[in-house]
Every structure is written in C-alpha cells, then in structure tokens.
Amino acid sequence: MGSYLRGQIAEMANVNMATLRYYENHGLIPSPPRSESGYRLYPADVLTRIEFIKNAKLCGFTLKEIKKALTNSADGSISIQQFIDFIDRKVVGINQEIAAKEQTKQMLAELKNNLQSTHKQPEVQGVLQILHMDS
Numbered sequence: 001m002g003s004y005l006r007g008q009i010a011e012m013a014n015v016n017m018a019t020l021r022y023y024e025n026h027g028l029i030p031s032p033p034r035s036e037s038g039y040r041l042y043p044a045d046v047l048t049r050i051e052f053i054k055n056a057k058l059c060g061f062t063l064k065e066i067k068k069a070l071t072n073s074a075d076g077s078i079s080i081q082q083f084i085d086f087i088d089r090k091v092v093g094i095n096q097e098i099a100a101k102e103q104t105k106q107m108l109a110e111l112k113n114n115l116q117s118t119h120k121q122p123e124v125q126g127v128l129q130i131l132h133m134d135s
Contacts, residue, residue, distance in 0.1 A: 005040065006042065013051070023050070027067055069086075115128075
C-alpha cells in the first residue's frame with residue numbers, strides 16, 4: 001500500500017482538507033509520518049477509518065463518541081456486546097427525541113387550530129394581546 005498526501009487522501013475520502021486536519025488534531029485518525037520534505041504521508045488504511053467516521057456520524061454518533069469507540073477498540077477494551085449495548089442506548093435516546101418532537105408538533109397543531117378558531121380560548125386571547133395581534 002502506498003502513501004498519500006493530505007490533498008490526495010481528502011479527495012479519495014470525499015472530505016475537505018480542514019476536516020482531515022480536524023480529525024487528525026482531535027485524535028480520530030493517527031498523525032501520519034512526514035516525508036523528508038515535511039509533507040504528511042497518509043497510509044491507505046486511513047481511508048477505511050475515515051469511512052467508519054463518516055458512517056458513524058450518519059448513524060447519529062458524535063465525534064466524541066466515535067473517538068471513544070476507536071480508542072477503546074484500539075486497546076481492546078470494548079467488546080461487541082458493549083458496542084451493541086451502546087447502540088441500544090443511542091436508539092433509546094433517539095426514540096426519546098422523536099417523542100419530544102412529536103409532542104412539540106402536537107402542541108403547534110393545537111396552537112394553530114386555536115388561532116384559526118372563531119371562538120379562541122382565553123389563553124390564546126392573552127397570547128394574541130401580548131403579541132399585539134388582537135383579532
């Protein structure tokens with residue numbers, strides 16, 4: 001496997017160079033060795049790592065969570081079952097976010113209905129007065 005310059009790796013991974021720098025500065029990808037002239041020379045396997053990071057982000061994991069998983073997997077301190085448990089906790093969190101958004105959506109629908117009603121509830125009348133939207 002060859003070595004690639006930062007711009008080449010960024011293009012191959014379909015990320016910009018600032019993202020690559022960020023990942024390197026925050027320990028998501030290892031700092032590559034440098035050539036005699038000082039250029040960073042990334043090994044090809046960094047592409048697999050970047051692809052993992054991109055996929056994990058799409059699944060809703062934060063960069064902090066991704067770094068922790070990468071660090072723990074590198075030193076062998078995480079098992080498949082622990083990773084599955086982490087995924088399950090992530091799903092529970094997403095379900096809670098969905099429930100909260102559904103509740104907000106329902107509240108907005110009720111507010112809209114109350115605003116469109118010819119017989120507005122007293123609370124809605126109060127809100128309209130505060131907003132100087134008496135109708």
